[in-house]
Amino acid sequence: MTRNRPSKNGFPLKEVLEIKEISYGEFPEILSLNPRFKPRSKKVKVILDVRVPETEKGNTELPSILMKLVKLLPSLERHQCGEHLFEDSKSGKKDPHTEHSEKITDIAHMMEHIIIDLQSKITGLDSCSGITCGYKNPCFRFDIFVECKDKKVGMFSAFFAADLLKRLLANRSLSRRYYALIDLAKYLYGNNSLRRQTKLDPMTFKISSELGWKRRFVLPLLRKLKDFGFLNLKHPLMT
Amino acid sequence: MNDKLSFKNPDDLKTKIEKLISFQEKEDRLESPWKAKDENPGDPGLLSKYAQVLCCSFEKVETIEQQTIKLSQAIPKKTHPKKEGDSPGRNSS
Numbered sequence: 001m002t003r004n005r006p007s008k009n010g011f012p013l014k015e016v017l018e019i020k021e022i023s024y025g026e027f028p029e030i031l032s033l034n035p036r037f038k039p040r041s042k043k044v045k046v047i048l049d050v051r052v053p054e055t056e057k058g059n060t061e062l063p064s065i066l067m068k069l070v071k072l073l074p075s076l077e078r079h080q081c082g083e084h085l086f087e088d089s090k091s092g093k094k095d096p097h098t099e100h101s102e103k104i105t106d107i108a109h110m111m112e113h114i115i116i117d118l119q120s121k122i123t124g125l126d127s128c129s130g131i132t133c134g135y136k137n138p139c140f141r142f143d144i145f146v147e148c149k150d151k152k153v154g155m156f157s158a159f160f161a162a163d164l165l166k167r168l169l170a171n172r173s174l175s176r177r178y179y180a181l182i183d184l185a186k187y188l189y190g191n192n193s194l195r196r197q198t199k200l201d202p203m204t205f206k207i208s209s210e211l212g213w214k215r216r217f218v219l220p221l222l223r224k225l226k227d228f229g230f231l232n233l234k235h236p237l238m239t
Numbered sequence: 240m241n242d243k244l245s246f247k248n249p250d251d252l253k254t255k256i257e258k259l260i261s262f263q264e265k266e267d268r269l270e271s272p273w274k275a276k277d278e279n280p281g282d283p284g285l286l287s288k289y290a291q292v293l294c295c296s297f298e299k300v301e302t303i304e305q306q307t308i309k310l311s312q313a314i315p316k317k318t319h320p321k322k323e324g325d326s327p328g329r330n331s332s
Contacts, residue, residue: 033286033292034296036294075297079297080295080296081295109293109295126298126299127297128296129295129297131292131293131294131295132295134289134290134291
């Protein structure tokens with residue numbers, strides 16, 4: 001059952017973002033769309049629907065959301081945007097001048113930046129590029145391509161970014177868990193043998209002892225990493 | 240061969256991704272149940288479906304180039320009247 005959980009002063013969570021599909025590959029057809037794409041670089045592709053009701057009066061002030069994001073991901077401030085590489089004004093199906101259209105484009109664009117930053121942070125990339133492509137129809141759909149050297153990190157970054165944005169758009173705060181989740185993903189990425197562990201208990205014990213975190217704090221983080229495709233843990237409580 | 244699966248996280252993020260049948264190998268024992276679909280197509284019709292494209296990049300060592308702006312500048316600053324319940328203490332930290 002999917003609950004349409006109401007949010008305080010924000011969007012109903014269910015309505016905002018929906019990842020339709022995640023793929024991984026070179027996608028040579030989009031290489032020319034960002035001159036900074038490295039030839040033959042692998043990319044994660046996320047098909048994303050951004051559904052913000054036009055009449056919504058929630059907290060849609062994106063600059064304030066960006067400020068919250070920068071607290072979590074400070075390197076976001078160093079990102080560069082080559083805005084509007086092209087815009088198909090002939091289509092007539094997407095009106096980029098309406099506030100609503102700009103709003104959903106900004107949200108998709110933020111999602112791209114979060115994915116870039118997360119996976120750069122986790123894998124230690126020195127540079128990373130991406131594009132956000134808005135569909136003519138439906139106008140709320142976007143393809144996001146981000147250079148990514150690890151498929152699972154790409155998938156984690158996409159899920160995490162969507163979760164994060166939904167939370168902020170719903171005017172909900174970010175708990176310490178969000179910070180810890182990034183740290184843990186980075187730690188596990190650099191510890192391949194532990195990352196390949198498939199049993200929850202020994203993994204929890206090892207992380208608790210090495211990072212000095214309480215087991216009851218580590219457990220939900222590992223579940224989240226599993227939910228986001230980063231780990232393959234087996235546990236009776238995990239479905 | 241490929242099954243469309245529905246993925247749901249605790250915040251009701253519903254996601255359909257491709258689950259691929261994978262064969263475990265000795266060298267690669269870790270197989271996530273959720274796999275991004277491998278895709279290497281040259282889809283010539285892909286670009287025609289887009290109305291607009293925004294491009295972005297991140298470099299640890301910043302380079303100055305024309306036609307680039309900071310993300311914080313890309314999101315236009317708008318001022319909205321303060322709503323009830325908006326208090327500075329409710330921000331993340």
